[in-house]
Amino acid sequence: MQILATLKSRKISPEQLFMLSVLAVNGGNYLYNLILGRLLGPAQFADAAVLITFLLVLSFAAMTFQLVTAKFSVLFENDIFKSFISKIYKNALVVGLVMGTLIVVFAGQLQTLFNTSSSNMFVIFGCGVPLYFLMSVNRGVFQGKKAFKSLSITYQGEMLSRLVITLGLILLFNIQSSFVIAVGILTSFLFGLIPFKFPTLIPKKALQLSETHSKAIKSFFLITAFYELTQIIINNSDILLVKHYFESYEAGLYASLALIGRIVYFIAWMFVMLLLPTVVQLKKEGKETASTLFKYVGYIAAISTTIVVVCLSFPETIITLLFGDSYLAMAPLLWQYAIATSMFAISNIFAYYYLSLDKYVPVIISGVFGMLQMGLVIFYHESLEQVVHMQIIAMVLLLIIQLVFFKLNQSEKIT
Template sequence: MQAVALLKSRKISPEQIFMLSVLIVNGGNYVYNLVLGRILGPAQFADAAVLITFLLVLSFVAMTFQLVTAKFSVLIEDTKFGAFTSSIYKNATAVGIGLGILIVVFAGELQALFHTSTSSMFVIFGIGVPLYFIMSVNRGIFQGKKEFKSLSITYQGEMISRLVITLSLICLFDIQSSIVIAIGILLSFVFGLFPFKMPSFSIKQELVDPTRRKQIRNFFILTAFYELTQIIINNSDILMVKHYFESYEAGLYASLALIGRIVYFIAWMFVMLLLPTVVQLKKDGKDTAPILFKYLGYIAIIASIIILGCALFPKTAITLLFGESYLAMAPLLWKYALATGLFALSNIFAYYYLSLDKYIPVIISGVFGMLQMGLVVFFHDSLEQVVHMQIIAMVLLLVIQLAFFVYEQRIAKVANA
């Protein structure tokens, strides 16, 4: 009874609620992918993987608006916040509409490039793109203001609706699988909009001053560049494998990538907490390095456990998650998890310096993202070789990021001496 009373007396912080929510959301997304993999089989799952990868690419592009909104939600005064949110909503909507139109117009070319069964899935996906950008700004406001309960609800709404709608359509109607997946993704964007933070702008509110607008523009450009490197590093391999290999092999590789990326999606939870915390600490004139070490430690431990599990029980993991038809990927599972773990650690450094308005780590990530892509272009004789190229690129990336951090710390000590 005393234990129960103690648990009741302890309050769960909004940050803890958000971390738990992220675990639930990632778990739900994994269930979504795993069920699709089992139902569709490797060949059809390759088509599904293209749409899922497009969704991830979209999330990285829209993350630019989310991070900009989150950072300046901390920095901008309340009197100017309404003008800021109104402006960023308009810009995000315009970019979303433009990108959505491009996807719809070039749906046929995308079908030919990735050898998918239909172009209609790209048309449906393109229609939903503007909604995703609006949703991302909404999430950025919640993230910056540390309204983690509302932020959790938007992610849960998107995940649960996509899972329920897609699986319901597959079970109830005989519709082409890729079309069903596209419809599920589109409708999930609608559910992900709630709760919605309406922009409140009135004539009495002050406009954002030119100096701050310049800061917003510079951070936006820097973040957009970094998110582009995220797209290249995190998603180009699946799209390139779909281009270079047959559908069956591409489906096998998609299952490998899904399992191996568990560590990255867990690390993303810490990235979401890192940015507003670092910005606030810098604003208050406090040391930001301890929070970096804290999250690096968490991710290193989690990555090590996952890589070890993949090395010791690869067949068990693949059989339980996807089924025996995907067992050919068992020997590569720990290697892919290693590449992803290295990237997750490097990613923490990049987001940390992004929060501090330091650009070099972002440029470093861009260089090694292109290196990874170039290595796969020239060395793709087998799926194993594709994975090895990623490990090489990610080892080099982490080493350079660590070297930059050590260099920055030494410069800071000399300056403070």
């Protein structure tokens, strides 16, 4: 009773509510993946992992629109804001339609490339791509305006609907195929649109953006798109390359390893969502921003260290509890993969911090090391262990370079 009284007496801030919501969403997504891993087994889970990886790739691509919307939702107001939102929605829809059509048209080739059992899963997935881009712009407005309650609802809706619908179809009809997983993903995009204000799509008064505003939007969009591309490469190329170079059983084992090890990154993303609008607002007000960076880097470093230590101490227990005995072969690599994702998560905070300040060198650095990671895996993939080691090398070097850039940048300010 005393605990309940204490919780009631403390008012939870919107930021804290959003952080709790993100933790719940990540937990739900993890539960979704873990149940699929147990129900399908390593070989079939490899197909599911391809779709899940495609979903992550899509989320990074659409994140370009979300971050652009979030930043300029802070900077623009009134009629300029309405005109900007109208334009960004239309552009997002066009890009979504083009990408979705390409996935549908080349579904057969994608099946061959990634050794999947069916091409239909790519067709269904492609149909949902335009919805995801609209959803991302919608989220960008909530993020920029710090409407964290609405932002939480859209993430919760997507996660819960995907979990309930996918697992419901599998358990009720006993259909263990990638088709069911694709249907669940497509349906979740519809739920993720809630809440959505349709009138903002086509405003009654369309004010023409000035050349200065248009140039600023284009510049930020292009550099953000480039950075999200590096995110796609660093986060997902390993799973897709393993699926290409290794047998389905080994690819399924690796997918389970990646899912557990990436918990660091998914937690770090919660802080990135809070970091960007905060830094943009501080810069707009002419205030100091480095302390905000230090705060979030400290959070991620502490969380990363804890996760790596736990993975090193109890690898077999973790894998058995989460995926089952079938995946135990990955136990020795668990803590090593966690190190790679930890280095990347911390580097990511630095990159998004400078992206918020319109400084793009760290973004280019990330792109270079993203390509380095992919190149290392392409040339050195004799075993799954070697694949993990290549990622550690690339990510440790990336973090070192980001820290050096930060130090040099701070020295320039002092002088």
